[in-house]
Amino acid sequence: MSTPAAIRFRGVAAGWHDHAIWEHVDVEVRPGEFVAVLGPNGVGKSTFVKIVLGLVAPTAGEVRVLDVAPGAANRRIGYVPQRRNFDASVRVRGIDIVRLGLDGDRWGVPLPLPWTRARRREEDARVRRAIETVGASAFAERPIGEISGGEQQRLLIAQALVRDPELLVLDEPLDSLDLPSQAAIAALLGRICAEDGVTVLLVAHNVNPILAYLDRVVYLAHGGAASGTPAEVITAATLSRLYDTPMEVLHTADGHVVVVGQPEAPHGDAHAHLLR
Amino acid sequence: MSDVLFLGLAVFDHAFMRYALIAGTAVALACGLVGYLMVLRGQVFMGDAMGHVAFTGALASLAFGLDARLGLFVACVAVGLVLAGMGDRGRAGDTETGIVFSWVLGLGVLLLSVVASSGGAGGAAGARVLFGSILGLDAARTTWAVAIAAAVVIALIAIARPLLFATLDEAVAAARGVPVRLLGFAFLAIVGIAAAEAAQVVGALLLLGLLATPGGTAWRLTTSPYAGLAVSAAAAVASTWAGLLLSFEVPSLPPSVAIIVVASALYAGATLLDRVRAR
Numbered sequence: 001m002s003t004p005a006a007i008r009f010r011g012v013a014a015g016w017h018d019h020a021i022w023e024h025v026d027v028e029v030r031p032g033e034f035v036a037v038l039g040p041n042g043v044g045k046s047t048f049v050k051i052v053l054g055l056v057a058p059t060a061g062e063v064r065v066l067d068v069a070p071g072a073a074n075r076r077i078g079y080v081p082q083r084r085n086f087d088a089s090v091r092v093r094g095i096d097i098v099r100l101g102l103d104g105d106r107w108g109v110p111l112p113l114p115w116t117r118a119r120r121r122e123e124d125a126r127v128r129r130a131i132e133t134v135g136a137s138a139f140a141e142r143p144i145g146e147i148s149g150g151e152q153q154r155l156l157i158a159q160a161l162v163r164d165p166e167l168l169v170l171d172e173p174l175d176s177l178d179l180p181s182q183a184a185i186a187a188l189l190g191r192i193c194a195e196d197g198v199t200v201l202l203v204a205h206n207v208n209p210i211l212a213y214l215d216r217v218v219y220l221a222h223g224g225a226a227s228g229t230p231a232e233v234i235t236a237a238t239l240s241r242l243y244d245t246p247m248e249v250l251h252t253a254d255g256h257v258v259v260v261g262q263p264e265a266p267h268g269d270a271h272a273h274l275l276r
Numbered sequence: 277m278s279d280v281l282f283l284g285l286a287v288f289d290h291a292f293m294r295y296a297l298i299a300g301t302a303v304a305l306a307c308g309l310v311g312y313l314m315v316l317r318g319q320v321f322m323g324d325a326m327g328h329v330a331f332t333g334a335l336a337s338l339a340f341g342l343d344a345r346l347g348l349f350v351a352c353v354a355v356g357l358v359l360a361g362m363g364d365r366g367r368a369g370d371t372e373t374g375i376v377f378s379w380v381l382g383l384g385v386l387l388l389s390v391v392a393s394s395g396g397a398g399g400a401a402g403a404r405v406l407f408g409s410i411l412g413l414d415a416a417r418t419t420w421a422v423a424i425a426a427a428v429v430i431a432l433i434a435i436a437r438p439l440l441f442a443t444l445d446e447a448v449a450a451a452r453g454v455p456v457r458l459l460g461f462a463f464l465a466i467v468g469i470a471a472a473e474a475a476q477v478v479g480a481l482l483l484l485g486l487l488a489t490p491g492g493t494a495w496r497l498t499t500s501p502y503a504g505l506a507v508s509a510a511a512a513v514a515s516t517w518a519g520l521l522l523s524f525e526v527p528s529l530p531p532s533v534a535i536i537v538v539a540s541a542l543y544a545g546a547t548l549l550d551r552v553r554a555r
Contacts, residue, residue, distance in 0.1 A: 092501050105453060
């Protein structure tokens with residue numbers, strides 16, 4: 001326990017001073033873990049991510065991310081936000097989108113000047129490496145608006161990886177993908193976590209595509225959160241206690257879990273949506 | 277050197293043509309760069325609205341007996357900033373643009389009647405605002421146009437990369453600390469200045485052609501954003517040169533019309549090439 005936690009929440013609440021979306025949340029994510037943030041729609045999962053990134057301030061409690069205040073280490077974090085797809089009118093190559101993840105916050109434009117050649121070569125190599133890692137080499141030169149949602153998602157993950165982050169934060173990365181693409185992206189993230197030692201924090205509303213790769217789940221509820229291994233947390237007893245309503249967890253023969261009796265979103269539903 | 281190169285070209289014997297080519301090149305460079313980013317950001321309609329703002333701003337100056345350029349720049353930059361403020365995260369939507377557009381145009385019509393009824397040089401000046409006055413530049417005006425265009429080019433190149441990031445990937449750019457909203461404001465202010473410059477070359481009526489058409493040509497021809505900036509600037513400069521020479525050879529053809537005809541022809545060619553490549 002000598003190494004600092006990748007993410008630590010102590011008694012954290014989110015919302016407004018008189019109206020919490022969720023509160024009393026304690027979470028500790030160890031470096032190198034693959035963690036899913038789960039919960040019903042509108043519970044404030046995206047708000048959880050925005051607090052980790054320092055884009056939204058918690059209303060109570062203490063947050064540490066990569067052992068510093070949230071937002072202070074965003075250069076060491078790769079972020080894949082919840083999004084719509086790029087539409088067909090976006091005629092910019094995938095490789096340029098990936099490259100912006102590396103240098104998009106620098107002023108000016110990249111000019112082919114002789115004295116920047118060494119740096120350009122090194123940056124080209126990093127971009128290429130990130131694209132190879134996600135298996136996107138075949139379509140990285142095509143306009144991003146013309147490729148499939150799964151292919152776009154691979155390139156966006158490459159964009160998040162291009163600076164070799166210690167922590168990868170993804171908001172619903174499997175949303176709006178077909179089932180084979182969901183499985184492929186989940187496997188890719190599992191590999192990045194296991195082989196490159198990157199801590200992965202992923203928001204999802206369906207745990208099944210990622211279940212095999214997960215070290216820890218955080219179930220978010222209005223009154224708090226349950227955090228632990230999937231086997232500990234995704235149980236009828238834990239979830240029923242967390243959501244204060246009878247819930248059942250069924251296990252299918254192929255290893256999937258089905259949570260029956262999904263709780264209604266907390267009473268702050270409309271507000272929670274606004275924050276997403 | 278250029279004398280040898282262009283020996284026999286009567287075009288360069290005339291000071292007004294030299295001024296037109298010099299000022300036109302600088303303004304086209306600025307418009308080409310701004311236009312490509314406008315196309316990428318989906319703000320072409322905003323450029324259209326800027327044409328009417330240029331018209332109204334210049335007429336307001338004339339109505340008060342001031343230099344038309346003063347009102348041109350003040351109005352274009354002010355409306356650019358107002359639109360940025362109305363929009364989400366410094367990006368004006370079509371609704372905001374449309375509302376401001378029609379209101380400003382109405383104001384312009386009112387001012388036109390004021391200027392026209394005042395008689396004298398007002399009417400001719402009003403026509404210059406609408407159709408451009410690139411052939412009427414003197415040394416001082418040329419210097420000003422070039423200096424302002426150079427400032428636009430430098431400012432735009434300075435913010436091009438983070439602006440591109442904020443355009444294509446707003447949420448990630450914001451998380452990385454890119455000042456998304458501030459860049460949106462800065463860009464619309466730059467669009468305003470570029471529009472005011474373009475109004476002097478091709479006039480308020482045709483300003484969108486110089487501002488957006490080269491951007492559209494680049495959007496058709498390349499999928500690399502930095503190449504797109506260069507292609508757009510090159511298309512704008514080429515249109516301006518070809519248009520000026522064309523109108524010199526065909527005196528009945530106004531330079532603004534000739535420039536827009538060439539710019540549109542380039543866009544048509546690029547579209548055709550794009551279609552052929554897609555097969």
